[in-house]
Amino acid sequence: MSAWASRFPLKGNKLIVQMLLLLVIIVLFSFLSPYFLTVTNFMNVLNQMVEVGLIAIPMTMIIISGAMDLSVGSILAFSAVCMGVAYERGIDIWISMIIGLLAGLLCGAVNGYLIARHRMQAIVVTIGMLVMLRGLVYVINQGRPISGFPDAFYFMGQQYIGFIPVNAIFLVVMFLLASFVMKKTRFSTYVYGIGNNEEVVRYSGISVVRIRFILFMLSGLFSALAGIFLVSRLASAEATSGTNIELDVITATLIGGTHIFGGRGSLSGTFVGLLIIVFLRNGLNLLGVSVLYQAVILGALLLLAVGNKKFNGE
Amino acid sequence: MKRLLNVHEAPIIIFTILVTLLFSILSPDFLQFENIRLILDQNISMFIVAIGMTMVILLGGMDLSVGSVLAVTATSVGLFLSNGIHPWIAAAMGICIGVLCGMVNGYFIAIRKIPDIIVTLATMYIFRGIAVGISGGTWMTNFPEGFRFFGQGYVLGISFPLLIAVILIAIFIYLMKFTRSGRRIYSIGGNGPAAKLAGISVARTKFKVYVLSGLLVGIASVIFAAKVGSVQASTAGSSLAFEVMAAVLIGGGSIFGGVGTIAGTMLGVLFMGIVKNGLIISKVSPFWVSAATGFLIILAIVINTLQRIRQNKGKEGDLV
Amino acid sequence: MKKLALTLLTGVLALNLAACGSTSGNQTDNGGKPNQGASGSRTYFMNPKSIGPAYWAAAEKGAKKAAADLKVEVLFNAPTEADSSKQINMIQDMLTRKVSGIGVSPNDAKAVGPVFKKAKGQGVNIVTWDSDAPDTERQYYVAPATDQEVGELLAKTIGEEIGGKGQVAFMVAGLGSQNQIAKSDAAKAYFAANYPDIEVVTTVASDDDQQKAYANAQNLLQTYPDLKGIIGFAGGEPPAAAEVVEQAVKAGTLEKNQVAITGIAVPSVVKNYIKNGTIKTDIIWDPGKLAYVTVYIMDQLAQGKEIKDGMEIPNIGTVKVDGQSVFIGTLEVTNENVDSFDF
Numbered sequence: 012m013s014a015w016a017s018r019f020p021l022k023g024n025k026l027i028v029q030m031l032l033l034l035v036i037i038v039l040f041s042f043l044s045p046y047f048l049t050v051t052n053f054m055n056v057l058n059q060m061v062e063v064g065l066i067a068i069p070m071t072m073i074i075i076s077g078a079m080d081l082s083v084g085s086i087l088a089f090s091a092v093c094m095g096v097a098y099e100r101g102i103d104i105w106i107s108m109i110i111g112l113l114a115g116l117l118c119g120a121v122n123g124y125l126i127a128r129h130r131m132q133a134i135v136v137t138i139g140m141l142v143m144l145r146g147l148v149y150v151i152n153q154g155r156p157i158s159g160f161p162d163a164f165y166f167m168g169q170q171y172i173g174f175i176p177v178n179a180i181f182l183v184v185m186f187l188l189a190s191f192v193m194k195k196t197r198f199s200t201y202v203y204g205i206g207n208n209e210e211v212v213r214y215s216g217i218s219v220v221r222i223r224f225i226l227f228m229l230s231g232l233f234s235a236l237a238g239i240f241l242v243s244r245l246a247s248a249e250a251t252s253g254t255n256i257e258l259d260v261i262t263a264t265l266i267g268g269t270h271i272f273g274g275r276g277s278l279s280g281t282f283v284g285l286l287i288i289v290f291l292r293n294g295l296n297l298l299g300v301s302v303l304y305q306a307v308i309l310g311a312l313l314l315l316a317v318g319n320k321k322f323n324g325e
Numbered sequence: 326m327k328r329l330l331n332v333h334e335a336p337i338i339i340f341t342i343l344v345t346l347l348f349s350i351l352s353p354d355f356l357q358f359e360n361i362r363l364i365l366d367q368n369i370s371m372f373i374v375a376i377g378m379t380m381v382i383l384l385g386g387m388d389l390s391v392g393s394v395l396a397v398t399a400t401s402v403g404l405f406l407s408n409g410i411h412p413w414i415a416a417a418m419g420i421c422i423g424v425l426c427g428m429v430n431g432y433f434i435a436i437r438k439i440p441d442i443i444v445t446l447a448t449m450y451i452f453r454g455i456a457v458g459i460s461g462g463t464w465m466t467n468f469p470e471g472f473r474f475f476g477q478g479y480v481l482g483i484s485f486p487l488l489i490a491v492i493l494i495a496i497f498i499y500l501m502k503f504t505r506s507g508r509r510i511y512s513i514g515g516n517g518p519a520a521k522l523a524g525i526s527v528a529r530t531k532f533k534v535y536v537l538s539g540l541l542v543g544i545a546s547v548i549f550a551a552k553v554g555s556v557q558a559s560t561a562g563s564s565l566a567f568e569v570m571a572a573v574l575i576g577g578g579s580i581f582g583g584v585g586t587i588a589g590t591m592l593g594v595l596f597m598g599i600v601k602n603g604l605i606i607s608k609v610s611p612f613w614v615s616a617a618t619g620f621l622i623i624l625a626i627v628i629n630t631l632q633r634i635r636q637n638k639g640k641e642g643d644l645v
Numbered sequence: 646m647k648k649l650a651l652t653l654l655t656g657v658l659a660l661n662l663a664a665c666g667s668t669s670g671n672q673t674d675n676g677g678k679p680n681q682g683a684s685g686s687r688t689y690f691m692n693p694k695s696i697g698p699a700y701w702a703a704a705e706k707g708a709k710k711a712a713a714d715l716k717v718e719v720l721f722n723a724p725t726e727a728d729s730s731k732q733i734n735m736i737q738d739m740l741t742r743k744v745s746g747i748g749v750s751p752n753d754a755k756a757v758g759p760v761f762k763k764a765k766g767q768g769v770n771i772v773t774w775d776s777d778a779p780d781t782e783r784q785y786y787v788a789p790a791t792d793q794e795v796g797e798l799l800a801k802t803i804g805e806e807i808g809g810k811g812q813v814a815f816m817v818a819g820l821g822s823q824n825q826i827a828k829s830d831a832a833k834a835y836f837a838a839n840y841p842d843i844e845v846v847t848t849v850a851s852d853d854d855q856q857k858a859y860a861n862a863q864n865l866l867q868t869y870p871d872l873k874g875i876i877g878f879a880g881g882e883p884p885a886a887a888e889v890v891e892q893a894v895k896a897g898t899l900e901k902n903q904v905a906i907t908g909i910a911v912p913s914v915v916k917n918y919i920k921n922g923t924i925k926t927d928i929i930w931d932p933g934k935l936a937y938v939t940v941y942i943m944d945q946l947a948q949g950k951e952i953k954d955g956m957e958i959p960n961i962g963t964v965k966v967d968g969q970s971v972f973i974g975t976l977e978v979t980n981e982n983v984d985s986f987d988f
């Protein structure tokens with residue numbers, strides 16, 4: 012716990028730098044585009060960031076623990092399509108949703124079993140799952156998108172409470188909950204501990220296997236949640252959804268100050284990182300900047316934001 | 326027999342043989358000379374890129390930008406050619422661009438000391454943007470006949486690109502096994518701080534490895550362009566990084582560095598090539614192709630891990 | 646950390662409040678927009694499936710030309726990969742920008758439903774082009790011909806070339822792509838009805854990856870030695886198939902003209918293959934013209950003018966209008982006319 016405390020001020024500094032960066036981006040775009048600083052646009056952005064945001068929660072934890080999950084995009088599509096197929100077979104939409112969540116949980120469990128229990132390398136296992144699950148999606152529904160869900164289901168992705176989108180509220184609640192877990196519980200100490208020095212955690216009599224397993228299960232569950240929110244927002248479950256989402260998620264996590272080799276990082280940082288990339292993308296879209304330059308700008312930002320911090324000496 | 330099983334690459338060799346047997350039972354066309362040549366031919370750029378990736382992973386890093394470097398290089402070669410530059414000069418200039426990309430990666434990783442993943446994730450975005458930008462959104466195609474030699478030519482009855490790949494593999498196996506710089510890569514990946522204390526310049530080695538990786542991707546992309554006959558900057562090599570990384574790790578490499586061989590990686594690439602070709606040859610439903618590919622990758626990893634656990638029963642703690 | 650999270654939230658909320666405050670200012674700004682619009686500064690957003698393929702680059706040229714001719718502003722942008730949710734995010738962003746019309750080539754016909762509804766609510770005209778989204782709030786659909794017609798045309802072409810019997814393989818870019826499924830289903834139905842001796846052996850998908858398309862074609866020749874024909878249903882497939890066939894002919898493993906190839910491809914990309922006779926007929930339409938017509942239709946809608954059958958579009962000619970669909974017609978590219986195309 013003492014190590015944790017000594018980390019605290021540093022993390023605070025990082026967060027301030029990130030917030031400043033976010034502020035600069037927002038102010039800049041407000042000057043450049045008259046449409047940027049409007050309620051509709053902000054709510055729009057919040058509505059769009061939900062899927063990446065949900066997955067970023069467990070991804071942050073997994074990266075803190077020193078591993079990585081590249082299969083999230085495929086799990087997202089797999090659970091979305093499982094839910095869609097279940098609904099098509101005449102199962103009630105809410106039960107179908109649970110089936111989708113279970114499918115995600117199952118994928119996470121497979122990842123967790125192989126990585127935690129059998130100590131396989133997370134990156135390869137999840138690359139394998141990435142390819143395999145994407146393939147299974149095509150097996151399940153022959154690549155045809157599934158739609159025609161009942162209106163009640165679209166509530167989650169398309170409705171607003173007041174002027175805030177429902178799914179954004181859900182995302183924030185999830186972030187607060189997860190933040191609480193990562194601050195107040197022993198679980199978080201173990202996660203940080205595994206990322207810093209797995210040996211020590213093991214010798215303290217704590218089951219590293221179980222913690223890792225839980226982390227990958229969480230990743231599966233949250234990816235499935237993201238899949239369901241995506242289907243609700245787009246009204247369609249399709250085979251290609253979530254392709255390359257892992258890159259967005261990892262980019263947000265890294266800009267948010269989580270250390271790629273584990274041991275350091277925070278969910279609040281990830282949240283700011285997330286806001287930075289979505290506002291950047293939205294602002295550039297509003298200005299009509301071609302996606303090609305957007306990619307270059309995002310890459311440069313990643314190098315500057317993360318690189319410099321590292322350079323300034325930790 | 327027991328000694329054979331203790332060879333680092335034993336599990337992947339056995340598994341590859343098993344998969345080959347399976348496919349030959351499923352389709353008589355599979356185990357034909359013609360088809361084996363085809364598999365080698367299809368994976369030449371993978372082989373070459375994987376050499377560089379092996380070195381990077383041995384250092385404990387990873388290079389996510391290889392696909393984008395391939396796109397930039399192949400696109401610029403296409404531009405040079407369409408401006409009437411001689412094929413050999415265009416190819417050489419393309420390879421130089423690959424080296425340049427490697428230097429950019431190396432500069433940030435080795436000199437500015439930013440973690441590999443972050444740098445290559447960033448340059449992955451940047452190089453891809455540049456590639457599509459310079460292509461102007463059009464395809465690079467209609468290459469002159471002279472350029473096609475790099476992808477389809479024959480020297481003394483042997484396919485020219487295959488010859489290049491074999492020579493490169495031989496050179497790098499020698500470098501990694503028998504030279505001081507090769508052993509340095511292993512020692513840095515195995516134990517960075519210790520290597521530093523032993524007087525090895527970690528930064529210089531890292532920089533060199535990334536430049537070499539860029540060089541190899543440059544060569545691969547010339548072959549890629551000449552072979553496929555057209556380059557689409559936005560998608561060329563888009564899944565290359567993950568595939569090559571999977572091949573290195575299937576071939577016995579460890580993502581934490583210090584473990585792995587070029588020969589093992591080549592087996593890994595061959596394995597992936599066999600799977601991709603075999604699934605189509607044995608007329609598996611198109612919807613099942615990628616599901617089966619992923620399943621076989623996972624199986625290969627499982628088998629690999631079993632071997633490693635068997636070999637390292639005593640020092641299990643050092644793994645993962 | 647919870648404290649930090651709270652600070653963060655308050656920060657976001659404060660920004661939102663600030664945003665609230667500034668909307669009034671913006672509204673007057675927007676209020677001024679329509680007046681400007683009447684004086685000729687209308688802005689349209691053209692949204693293809695992705696940025697990068699030559700096909701869309703040719704479309705962009707047409708859209709820009711329309712912008713110059715009609716004296717309007719056209720933004721042409723899309724994600725780098727054909728991804729439905731990224732595309733929809735971009736459309737939402739453009740709705741915020743209050744453009745006068747949006748031309749979309751949807752990656753997923755169903756998924757664009759909600760955002761089209763929102764657009765209609767805001768009074769923004771939506772025109773789909775290249776790919777349709779039926780059962781949505783789109784106003785018009787601009788296409789060369791129906792997917793069924795194109796699929797049948799391809800099947801007819803290859804059927805005639807191979808003499809009505811033998812094995813044919815399909816190459817597509819994405820197994821899940823709606824308009825390619827529609828075309829290949831139509832082609833299959835056409836074979837069943839007119840050429841019962843033609844067998845469709847398989848469908849391979851390249852995921853828009855040129856190298857994968859190339860490897861797929863190699864594997865097809867290896868797997869089906871009696872293969873008579875290949876149909877490529879997306880722009881990248883025919884050139885990959887032609888390249889492989891030419892190489893096999895050169896290596897002596899395949900007779901010339903043993904495998905007939907047709908498909909949809911931009912003439913500039915398949916020019917050499919058509920001249921060598923590897924591809925006899927290629928089906929295409931001018932993507933630039935398609936984009937031009939789309940911008941024109943949006944501009945007509947924005948000015949409240951009527952769209953009617955046989956209407957004359959300056960610089961383009963007449964188009965066929967059937968219900969809510971606008972057809973510009975397909976082109977057959979052969980050795981005789983391949984040099985006459987500038988895209």
